Amino acid sequence: MTSRADERLLQQLQRETFDYFWHEANPANGLIPDRTQEGSPASIAATGLGLSIYPVAVERGFLKRGPAADRTLRTLRFFWQSEQSERAGATGYQGFYYHYLDVTTGCRAWKCELSTIDTAFLLASALLSAQYFDANTHKEREIRELAESLYRRANWQWALNHSRAVTHGWKPARGFLRYHWQGYCEALILYVLALGSPSYPIPPSSYETWLSTYQWKKFYDIEFLYAGPLFIHQMSHLWIDFRGIQDEFMRAKKIDYFENSRRATYIQQCYAIRNPRNFTGYGRFCWGITASDGPGEKVLRIKGVKRRFYHYIARGVPHGPDDGTLAPWAAVASLPFAPEIVLPTMHHFAESRLKVASPYGFKATFNETYPAPQGRKYGWISPWHIGLNQGPIVMMIENYRTSLLWRLMRRCSPLVNGLRRAGFAGGWLGSEKAKKDCDNPPRRAREMPLRRESIPWRRE
Numbered sequence: 001m002t003s004r005a006d007e008r009l010l011q012q013l014q015r016e017t018f019d020y021f022w023h024e025a026n027p028a029n030g031l032i033p034d035r036t037q038e039g040s041p042a043s044i045a046a047t048g049l050g051l052s053i054y055p056v057a058v059e060r061g062f063l064k065r066g067p068a069a070d071r072t073l074r075t076l077r078f079f080w081q082s083e084q085s086e087r088a089g090a091t092g093y094q095g096f097y098y099h100y101l102d103v104t105t106g107c108r109a110w111k112c113e114l115s116t117i118d119t120a121f122l123l124a125s126a127l128l129s130a131q132y133f134d135a136n137t138h139k140e141r142e143i144r145e146l147a148e149s150l151y152r153r154a155n156w157q158w159a160l161n162h163s164r165a166v167t168h169g170w171k172p173a174r175g176f177l178r179y180h181w182q183g184y185c186e187a188l189i190l191y192v193l194a195l196g197s198p199s200y201p202i203p204p205s206s207y208e209t210w211l212s213t214y215q216w217k218k219f220y221d222i223e224f225l226y227a228g229p230l231f232i233h234q235m236s237h238l239w240i241d242f243r244g245i246q247d248e249f250m251r252a253k254k255i256d257y258f259e260n261s262r263r264a265t266y267i268q269q270c271y272a273i274r275n276p277r278n279f280t281g282y283g284r285f286c287w288g289i290t291a292s293d294g295p296g297e298k299v300l301r302i303k304g305v306k307r308r309f310y311h312y313i314a315r316g317v318p319h320g321p322d323d324g325t326l327a328p329w330a331a332v333a334s335l336p337f338a339p340e341i342v343l344p345t346m347h348h349f350a351e352s353r354l355k356v357a358s359p360y361g362f363k364a365t366f367n368e369t370y371p372a373p374q375g376r377k378y379g380w381i382s383p384w385h386i387g388l389n390q391g392p393i394v395m396m397i398e399n400y401r402t403s404l405l406w407r408l409m410r411r412c413s414p415l416v417n418g419l420r421r422a423g424f425a426g427g428w429l430g431s432e433k434a435k436k437d438c439d440n441p442p443r444r445a446r447e448m449p450l451r452r453e454s455i456p457w458r459r460e
Contacts, residue, residue, distance in 0.1 A: 046387025196418025228316020244427025
């Protein structure tokens with residue numbers, strides 16, 4: 001149960017973090033920069049997360065419903081009307097979009113890839129918008145129609161590239177990237193959406209291929225489906241309520257993905273307490289190791305120990321890489337799984353002055369081991385806020401407080417159909433009420449019974 005101090009922190013952090021999406025966006029097309037660094041292109045993932053966050057802002061009183069619907073509609077119109085072709089300067093192709101876009105023109109930036117995973121995040125958020133904006137008005141009807149049209153246009157069968165697993169992406173002239181989505185990772189939401197597509201569904205055998213690449217491991221007497229970076233255990237949970245529903249793999253392990261993420265959160269804390277590499281600051285309420293920015297590519301000798309530091313890398317536990325860089329957002333995004341250890345960690349970060357001179361909540365990352373400029377206590381601190389980090393903070397705090405986003409997406413027919421085609425059953429997915437809800441328009445979120453639910457963590 002949260003205290004008044006907890007609620008104050010959660011409310012303040014949600015508000016400050018939401019402001020990134022509202023104030024940094026291009027209001028003309030809804031595109032949101034990847035980061036606050038000057039000249040940063042838009043990220044389609046960050047833009048998608050913005051769509052998921054606007055309903056939270058309305059329910060929390062940060063934003064009126066009208067402006068939220070306007071921004072959502074402009075964003076969806078941009079993606080629907082922007083150029084879809086093989087031309088290198090287009091916005092997308094085959095219903096997918098380039099990872100980075102010019103904030104002003106919306107054209108492909110940095111010669112980046114057409115990204116299947118970032119498109120999945122964008123489409124999940126578009127579908128969530130369709131669930132929330134359910135009023136019988138011209139504006140909200142258009143939101144629902146555009147969201148459905150964007151989802152239907154994504155050609156997931158093309159993205160298989162004649163294989164069983166979905167490819168990471170595609171580039172003009174070069175064609176498909178060599179990698180496919182295999183091994184437990186953030187692509188769980190991608191496979192669910194691809195399976196549920198009413199126009200270009202992938203076969204269930206693709207999901208079977210995905211499951212066949214999982215690794216079940218045991219660390220610190222805790223067994224779980226392994227992935228080192230913490231964000232992997234969170235991203236699909238932004239939209240999908242995995243409490244009590246299981247696919248074939250989880251049925252065999254007698255847990256669900258929610259419980260698995262809870263265990264992954266505890267493993268992060270256990271690793272920080274043990275601190276095998278003796279980094280400064282790690283401890284019971286100071287952890288959060290994930291894919292993130294760092295101090296930069298350097299090798300330094302610190303207190304007689306040779307340390308190698310990295311810029312952006314997929315940091316993870318317990319095998320690393322680990323250079324002492326922690327991401328407060330990654331800890332916060334585990335709030336629904338393990339509030340008893342995340343809330344004290346959030347207070348620790350708040351007391352560590354990681355919000356000083358920061359208009360958008362916690363700084364993205366910090367590293368206390370890295371030598372600090374004179375007078376600075378906390379070593380290296382990222383100068384940027386990053387959209388892909390900011391979104392999970394707002395969304396997972398809200399899922400913890402009210403289950404708002406999970407309850408909206410429980411009524412999303414494509415998502416429900418994708419889960420069932422993947423073999424998920426049980427819990428809310430298996431009830432007759434859930435099946436009927438799938439075919440009926442959702443009530444507004446504020447009319448839904450909102451309550452917290454939890455699954456106690458246990459060691460098997």
